[in-house]
Amino acid sequence: MYKNDRLNLAIVDDHPMILEGLKSLLQEDPKFHIFSFTKGAAILDFIQENKVDVVLLDIVLSDGSGLDFCRAIKQKLPKTIVIAISNQAERSIIFRFLENGGNGYILKNADAQEIVKCIDNAINGDLALSKEVQEIMLRPSSQAFEIPRLTKREQQILESIAYGHTSAEIAEKLFISVITVETHRRNLLQKFKSKNMIELVKIAAENKLI
Structure with missing residues (x-):
């Protein structure tokens, strides 16, 4: 696919240790020229003026969802390879990322060798899935679920929870009290019928409520 040209590879992750770890891992490969960003908006600005061949994109970022940023990158640069690198192991999120144009999905617990192999697979035109992601995708989906009716406010709060916003952030955004947000959460x-917020978001995503 590429010959002598170095590939511009951008890493988007708001965890400094992960960002530095990925940079040091990939800098060893002479075919990459590495750029790093802590916000999704920054990569969108960068690609307006610069050619980017590969983007490693976290799903949960401080300024939005990697699912949305993936779609936005693909709309601007359809040929850019976008690979999720995330702790989010929910089957529905993996499928949504790929539906939004993603070229692969790597869990952050993958070892260095597997990460490099997945990126090479994507560059060669294959789908880049770490081993654990492949196993998750092959599992049968959860049984049919009776979708609850949500008020407009509950829908807003559910979407904010899915983006990882805290009760305080949600309260500020919607101009309501933290106590009201906590009541809606409960x-x-x-x-x-969820044990915790992670399970709640998973069920909501699987049923396309977010």
């Missing part, structure tokens, strides 16, 4: 857990 109601959502009951409606979805």
Whole structure:
């Protein structure tokens, strides 16, 4: 696919240790010229003026969802390879990322060798999936679920929870009190029969409520 030209590879992750770890791992490969960003908006600005061949994109970023940033990158630069590198192991999130144009999905617990192999696979035109992601995708989806009816406010709060916002951030954004947000959170857990917020978001995503 590429011959002598170095590839511009951008890493987007708001965890400094992970960012530095990936940079030091990939800098050893002479075919890459590495750029790093802590916000999704920054990579969108960067690709306006610069050619980027590969983007390693975290799913949960401080300024939005990697799912949305993946779609936005692909709309601007359809040929750019976009690979998720994430702790999010939910089957529905993996599928949504790929539906949004993603070229692969790597869990952060993958070892260095596997990460490099996945990136090479994507460059060669294959789908880049770490071993654990392949196993998750092959599992049968959860059984049919009776979708609860949500109020407009509950829907707003559910979407904010999915983006990883805290109760305080949600309260500020929606101009309501933290206590009100916490009450809605408890109601959502009951409606979805969920043990915790991670399970709540997973069920909501699988049923396309977010």
